[in-house]
Amino acid sequence: MQTRNLGNSDLAITPIGFGAWAIGGGDWAFGWGPQHDADSIAAIHEALECGINWIDTAAVYGLGHSEEVVAKALAGMSAERRPYVFTKCARVWDGNRQIGKCLKAESIRRECEASLQRLKVEVIDLYQVHWPEPPEDIEEGWQALQKLKQEGKVRWCGVSNFSVAQMEQVTPDGPLTSLQPPYSMLRRDIEAETLSYCQRNNIGVIVYSPMQSGLLTGAWTRERHAALPADDWRREKNKHFQEPLFTRNLRLVEVLRGIGGKHGKSPGEVSIAWTLRQPPVTAAIVGARKPGQLRQLIGAATWRLSAEELNEIEQFLAENPIS
């Protein structure tokens, strides 16, 4: 699979990376319901067999659990087969599993040490500030990441969910390798100015939730939504899974199914390929939680939509605006 350099780094990454949020499991504020580690590990192995060469996780996913599962999946793997491991900081939790926002230097250092231990690695390939919160501390947090880089604990530094103004605020204190923003047919904010800013400044862009956390895969029905476990965050915490948008989004999936069907591609592959059509987008982060899922999506890494197909999607989105 072809790779592209991520921003100013020497990380040559595949167009799709493995997203490890869902494998953090249920039992925390943004859990995905029950999850078996054996399935998670098999999903990671399948991703690597498909040629994917990087994993994106975060300390907060499953309150450390996702990073531990990633470590188990990579245990004993030869250096040639080992993917890059990207993780994130700035979300912390207490003994009651309550999540807090912290960008204080000492906290970031503690978080980094804990992630290195959970991941069982000596260096983190890309360390990202998960959220620019609290906003008054983003410079302190960014300086802390740069220090960790100088000390060799992290190789490259990135941010997630930052605006252009926030990226401009931190870059005087050290180079920014990448931005991780949301991007899908349902969340297009970065098209306004962020993508061109990143392109002009050689900042890599790895987009998250390209299938809107599974909603655009074609695997959703009203019955499935009604039967979601109580600890699956998609039950209540995202407007795209709620009416009236849910029905509209299921209609969009039918458009994607029609387009993909002509090429033997799934609606999920159409959704991912749609994000990769943008030259400033270096790659998409795609979540999977059991074997079989990524294999149905990997075609998006190399396949491109035609101008007519892009127009068909555009027309649906224009005629069915998100109010």
Ligand SMILES: NC(=O)c1ccc[n+]([C@@H]2O[C@H](COP(=O)([O-])OP(=O)(O)OC[C@H]3O[C@@H](n4cnc5c(N)ncnc54)[C@H](OP(=O)(O)O)[C@@H]3O)[C@@H](O)[C@H]2O)c1
């Ligand atoms: N920086 C941030 O703030 C942030 C925020 C969100 C995500 N992310 C990153 O981006 C990654 C991807 O985002 P995401 O997980 O929200 O969304 P996504 O990639 O759009 O969707 C992933 C979900 O789709 C479902 N799925 C996957 N393959 C499928 C298939 N073949 N058929 C049917 N369903 C399938 C799975 O859930 P089910 O099987 O349960 O439906 C899977 O967990 C995350 O794992 C994380 O690394 C970062």
